[in-house]
Amino acid sequence: MKSAKLMMCGGRHLASRAIPAAPLASTTGGVRGAATEARAVEKQPQQQRGARTSASFTLNLFRGHFEPAQVFPFPEALSDDQRQMLQELVPPVEKFFQEVNDPAKNDHDAQIEEGTLAGLWELGAFGLQVPAELGGLGLTNTQYARLVEVVGAHDLGVGITLGAHQSIGFKGILLFGTPQQRSKYLPRVTGGEYAAFCLTEPASGSDAGSIKTRAVLSPDGKNFILNGSKIWISNGGIAEIMTVFAQTPIEKDGKTVDKVTAFIVERSFGGVSSGPPENKMGIKCSNTTEVYFEDVPVPVENVLGGVGNGFKVAMNILNNGRFGMAAALAGTQRAALRQAAEHAATRVQFGKRLAEFTGVQEKLARMAMLQYTTETLAYMVSGNMDTGAQDYHVEAAISKVFASDSAWTVVDEAIQILGGMGFMKATGLERVLRDLRIFRIFEGTNDILRLFVALTGIQFAGSHLQELQRAFKNPTAHLGLIFSEAGRRAAGAVGLARGADTRALVHDDLRAPAAELARLVMEHGRTVEGLLRKHGRRVVDCQQPLNRLAAAVIDTYTTAAVLSRATRAARLGLPSAAQELRLAAAWADDALGRVPALLAATRDTRAQEQYDRLSKLGTEVAANGGQPTPNPLNL
Known part of the structure; x- marks a missing residue:
C-alpha cells in the first residue's frame, strides 16, 4: 500500500467534506495505511457509502450509542463436551510445564530443550486449533485461550515458539487456505514441521505496506520468483513452512501497480536461508532470525488468499490471534500475583506481615484488578468469536494493548513487593519482566494499535x-432519522439524557457504575463528532x-467487560x-474516573497548547540528537 503524504493536525473543515466513511483495515500498516484506506473509500459513489451497522460495543461507542449485544451477558461459548475436553487437557499441560519444562534453563541456553519440544509435539500443543481430521486437536478459540493461559503462566519464551507457529505462522492457511492447501500443509504443521510468519523487513516495521520483498511471475506462468529478506522472524531459523508477504505486479485500470500478496513458502523450494539467532533482551529461548529469499520458485497454487490480497490476509491473521496474547498474559499476571501474595503473607517487617500494610494491600488489589480485567478481555473476545461475532477486531486490539501494558505493571509491582529478592534471578521474575517487554512491540505496536x-x-x-448530512438534503424522506437525532442531541445539550437503561444488564451492586458507563458512552459520541468537525480528514494526523x-x-x-463478567459470577x-x-466495582471507579478528563483533553484549548508545546520540544530533541539544554554547570 502506497503511503499518503501526511499533513499537520489542525484547521477547520466543513463536516460534509471531511468525515471519513468506512472502517479502517490497517493495523500494522499504521496511520499512513489508515489514511490511504479512508481516502480511497471517500471516492466511492455515495449510494455505496451508507452508515455501517455493527454489534460491536466499541465501534458503537464512537457514535455515542450503547450496544450491549457483544458484552452483556458475558459470552458462554463452551458446550458441555468442550468443557469436558478442557477438563481433560488442562491438568496434563499444567503438569508438563511444572515437571518437564525448565524456563530458567531455556532462558540460559537461549533454546528450548529437545525433550521439552518433543513433549510439546506429543501433547499436540503445536496444532491446537487445526481440525482433528487434519492432525490437530480442533479446539475453539475459548479452549485455545485456556491452554495458552497455562503456557503464559510458566514460560513466555515457549509461548512465543508455540504462538509464532500456530497463531500467526500457519494461521493464514486455516483462515484463507484452499481445501488443497489445507489438506497438504496442516497435517505437516501438526506433525513436526515448524511454521513462521514473514512480514517485517529492515525498512518496514509498522508500515507493513512498504515492504520491498518482491515476487514476479515466471515466463512459463507456473511459479512466482521470490526475492527479498525478512527480519526478526520468530521460528525463522527452524521453520520449514512459512507465510511470506511480497509485492507483486498486477494490472489495475490499465496500469501495472504493486500489491502485496501472501505465499506459502517451503524451505525445500530452494533459495531460502536464515541468519544466526538474534541475541535478544527476553524470550531468549524462542528462535528469532533474519530469513532470506533468493530466486525462490513458489508454485502459483501456493498463493494464499488471492494475488494482491496479502495486506488483507496479514491483517486478518494478526487480528484473529490477538486474544491469545491477552490469554497468555493473563496467566503471566496470575502467576506473578500469586508469588507476590505469598511473599506478602509471610514476610515480616517492623513487626508486621507485609500484607498488613495498607500500601502493600493497595498494590495487591490493583494487581488483581489488572489481572482480572486482562483475563476478562481474553475470554470476552474469544467468546465473541466462537459465538459468531463479525466485528471484534477493535476489541481484540484493545485486549492486546491492555494485556501487555498490564502485565508489565503487575510483574514490576511483584518485583517491588519482593524487594531485593525480586531482583534476583532465583525468583524468576526478572526473566519474566525481560520476556514481557516485547509484547508491547510485536504484532502491532501498542502505539499503532491505539491509533x-x-x-x-x-x-x-x-x-x-x-x-445524517445526506438526510438533511432531503428532509421529507428522512424525518424519522432527523427527529430521532435531533431529540437525542437536544436532551444531551440540556443535561436530560441519562444514557441507556442498564439496570437489567448488571447485578444490583453494580448499577451505579453501569449508569455512569451509559452516560459516558453518549459523551464519547459528542467528543468524536467534535473532533471530526474541527479537524476533518486531518484528524488522522492528530x-x-x-x-x-x-x-x-x-x-x-474494559469497564463494560468486567461489569458483565462479575454479574455473570453473581448470577451463577x-x-x-x-x-x-468488588474487583469490577473497583476497576469501574478507577477507569470511569479517568474518562471525562481524557475526553476533555481531545478538545480543550489548554490541552492543545500543551500538545503543541510537546511537539515543538520533541522536534528540538530530535534535531539536537538528544537533550537540547546543556548541563547547568555548562561543563
Whole structure:
C-alpha cells in the first residue's frame, strides 16, 4: 500500500467534506495505511457509502450509542463436551510445564530443550486449533485461550515458539487456505514441521505496506520468483513452512501497480536461508532470525488468499490471534500475583506481615484488578468469536494493548513487593519482566494499535454522520432519522439524557457504575463528532488527541467487560462472586474516573497548547540528537 503524504493536525473543515466513511483495515500498516484506506473509500459513489451497522460495543461507542449485544451477558461459548475436553487437557499441560519444562534453563541456553519440544509435539500443543481430521486437536478459540493461559503462566519464551507457529505462522492457511492447501500443509504443521510468519523487513516495521520483498511471475506462468529478506522472524531459523508477504505486479485500470500478496513458502523450494539467532533482551529461548529469499520458485497454487490480497490476509491473521496474547498474559499476571501474595503473607517487617500494610494491600488489589480485567478481555473476545461475532477486531486490539501494558505493571509491582529478592534471578521474575517487554512491540505496536482503535471508530462514526448530512438534503424522506437525532442531541445539550437503561444488564451492586458507563458512552459520541468537525480528514494526523480518545475507549470497554463478567459470577452463584463484584466495582471507579478528563483533553484549548508545546520540544530533541539544554554547570 502506497503511503499518503501526511499533513499537520489542525484547521477547520466543513463536516460534509471531511468525515471519513468506512472502517479502517490497517493495523500494522499504521496511520499512513489508515489514511490511504479512508481516502480511497471517500471516492466511492455515495449510494455505496451508507452508515455501517455493527454489534460491536466499541465501534458503537464512537457514535455515542450503547450496544450491549457483544458484552452483556458475558459470552458462554463452551458446550458441555468442550468443557469436558478442557477438563481433560488442562491438568496434563499444567503438569508438563511444572515437571518437564525448565524456563530458567531455556532462558540460559537461549533454546528450548529437545525433550521439552518433543513433549510439546506429543501433547499436540503445536496444532491446537487445526481440525482433528487434519492432525490437530480442533479446539475453539475459548479452549485455545485456556491452554495458552497455562503456557503464559510458566514460560513466555515457549509461548512465543508455540504462538509464532500456530497463531500467526500457519494461521493464514486455516483462515484463507484452499481445501488443497489445507489438506497438504496442516497435517505437516501438526506433525513436526515448524511454521513462521514473514512480514517485517529492515525498512518496514509498522508500515507493513512498504515492504520491498518482491515476487514476479515466471515466463512459463507456473511459479512466482521470490526475492527479498525478512527480519526478526520468530521460528525463522527452524521453520520449514512459512507465510511470506511480497509485492507483486498486477494490472489495475490499465496500469501495472504493486500489491502485496501472501505465499506459502517451503524451505525445500530452494533459495531460502536464515541468519544466526538474534541475541535478544527476553524470550531468549524462542528462535528469532533474519530469513532470506533468493530466486525462490513458489508454485502459483501456493498463493494464499488471492494475488494482491496479502495486506488483507496479514491483517486478518494478526487480528484473529490477538486474544491469545491477552490469554497468555493473563496467566503471566496470575502467576506473578500469586508469588507476590505469598511473599506478602509471610514476610515480616517492623513487626508486621507485609500484607498488613495498607500500601502493600493497595498494590495487591490493583494487581488483581489488572489481572482480572486482562483475563476478562481474553475470554470476552474469544467468546465473541466462537459465538459468531463479525466485528471484534477493535476489541481484540484493545485486549492486546491492555494485556501487555498490564502485565508489565503487575510483574514490576511483584518485583517491588519482593524487594531485593525480586531482583534476583532465583525468583524468576526478572526473566519474566525481560520476556514481557516485547509484547508491547510485536504484532502491532501498542502505539499503532491505539491509533488503530481511535481511527477505526472515528470512521465508523463518520459514516453515520455522513448519512445524517445526506438526510438533511432531503428532509421529507428522512424525518424519522432527523427527529430521532435531533431529540437525542437536544436532551444531551440540556443535561436530560441519562444514557441507556442498564439496570437489567448488571447485578444490583453494580448499577451505579453501569449508569455512569451509559452516560459516558453518549459523551464519547459528542467528543468524536467534535473532533471530526474541527479537524476533518486531518484528524488522522492528530495523534495526541487520538491517543487520549483511545485511552478513554479502552477504559470504557474494559469497564463494560468486567461489569458483565462479575454479574455473570453473581448470577451463577460462583464462590468468587463477592470478590468479582468488588474487583469490577473497583476497576469501574478507577477507569470511569479517568474518562471525562481524557475526553476533555481531545478538545480543550489548554490541552492543545500543551500538545503543541510537546511537539515543538520533541522536534528540538530530535534535531539536537538528544537533550537540547546543556548541563547547568555548562561543563
